[in-house]
Amino acid sequence: MEPEGDHNGRDTPPATRRPANWGIAFDLGVRLGVSVILGLGGGLLLDNWLQTSPIFTLIGMVLGIGAAMYTIWDVAHDAMRR
Amino acid sequence: MIHVEIAGETLFTIGWFEVTNSMVGAALASLLLLAGAWYITRRSALIPNRMQSLLELPVEWVAGIVEGSTSRWRGYVALVIGLFLMILVANWLGLLPGVGTIGINHTVEGHEVLTPLVRPAAADLNFTLGLAIITFVVFVWWGVRVNGPVGYLKELVGEPRYMAPLMFPIHLISELSRLVSLSMRLFGNVFAGEVLIATMLALTTATLFVLPLAFFVPSIFLGLELLFGAVQAMVFALLTMTYITMAIAEHEGDHASEHDGPEHRDKEADTHPASSPA
Numbered sequence: 001m002e003p004e005g006d007h008n009g010r011d012t013p014p015a016t017r018r019p020a021n022w023g024i025a026f027d028l029g030v031r032l033g034v035s036v037i038l039g040l041g042g043g044l045l046l047d048n049w050l051q052t053s054p055i056f057t058l059i060g061m062v063l064g065i066g067a068a069m070y071t072i073w074d075v076a077h078d079a080m081r082r
Numbered sequence: 083m084i085h086v087e088i089a090g091e092t093l094f095t096i097g098w099f100e101v102t103n104s105m106v107g108a109a110l111a112s113l114l115l116l117a118g119a120w121y122i123t124r125r126s127a128l129i130p131n132r133m134q135s136l137l138e139l140p141v142e143w144v145a146g147i148v149e150g151s152t153s154r155w156r157g158y159v160a161l162v163i164g165l166f167l168m169i170l171v172a173n174w175l176g177l178l179p180g181v182g183t184i185g186i187n188h189t190v191e192g193h194e195v196l197t198p199l200v201r202p203a204a205a206d207l208n209f210t211l212g213l214a215i216i217t218f219v220v221f222v223w224w225g226v227r228v229n230g231p232v233g234y235l236k237e238l239v240g241e242p243r244y245m246a247p248l249m250f251p252i253h254l255i256s257e258l259s260r261l262v263s264l265s266m267r268l269f270g271n272v273f274a275g276e277v278l279i280a281t282m283l284a285l286t287t288a289t290l291f292v293l294p295l296a297f298f299v300p301s302i303f304l305g306l307e308l309l310f311g312a313v314q315a316m317v318f319a320l321l322t323m324t325y326i327t328m329a330i331a332e333h334e335g336d337h338a339s340e341h342d343g344p345e346h347r348d349k350e351a352d353t354h355p356a357s358s359p360a
Contacts, residue, residue: 023320030263067255
């Protein structure tokens, strides 16, 4: 049986780390949606409170989408580092 | 009539404190875990019997996974194992006969409604949110511990500094999304499972013609719930581990030579391929 490793001689992640990758996959999809909802919800609440509709709703939506994109980058960055 | 309350139902009150059926479910799961812990600490032997092996199996399995995360794994392995066992037992407890079906009957607007005495704890958002808040506090604490309060705030503000008004709220939303996604995922899956089983039971017992189906159709879904309960417990525990690992790893990446964790050996192998094992 051949030892686990790539052509550079580096060890591939041990089998015990693989379940953690499933967890990240489960997490990513939900966090994308949640980020947008949090941004949008926060904006709507601020607009209702300050009577400034729709300024903070739009800002919140942009920040929420930004946070979702940042989440993808963060998870990909972490996965590449590991 | 299919009736599954989205919130835990109050059984009785102690002063201002309302005791709900999901609290009873959580307490029963805790008691089961305490009984298991008592057994393993009092009756454990060097050569384990079947019962001891059964109790040690999930603990050793999760500990084996956490061991490969960072060099500081001993600091958070107990939390990850504790979360896994608590959610697993709470989820599987909800599949036992009598849970959700034995309760107190009362009439609401002309309909007779059953309030179950026990409800799966994770089918109540209060339970899952509580666990997620614990996880959130712990991974923020690890972030502050390894980076220092100022370093942690600098990470939230991001680089370059003039982008801080944009990046700070984005980082804040991204951090909070972990709390919400952890709690909502577990609650959503367990609650959906409860509704699914209730629906299957109601459909297969609706008329005498389909009654024979009631003997095996719900059992298929109960089997699936057994699997989903374990998967959800694993996902929650492993995400807790991943979040803590991410909080630690960024700092450790800068100080790889100070520690001897497996990921640092990988990094050293990248830097010095000649000295790496073949």
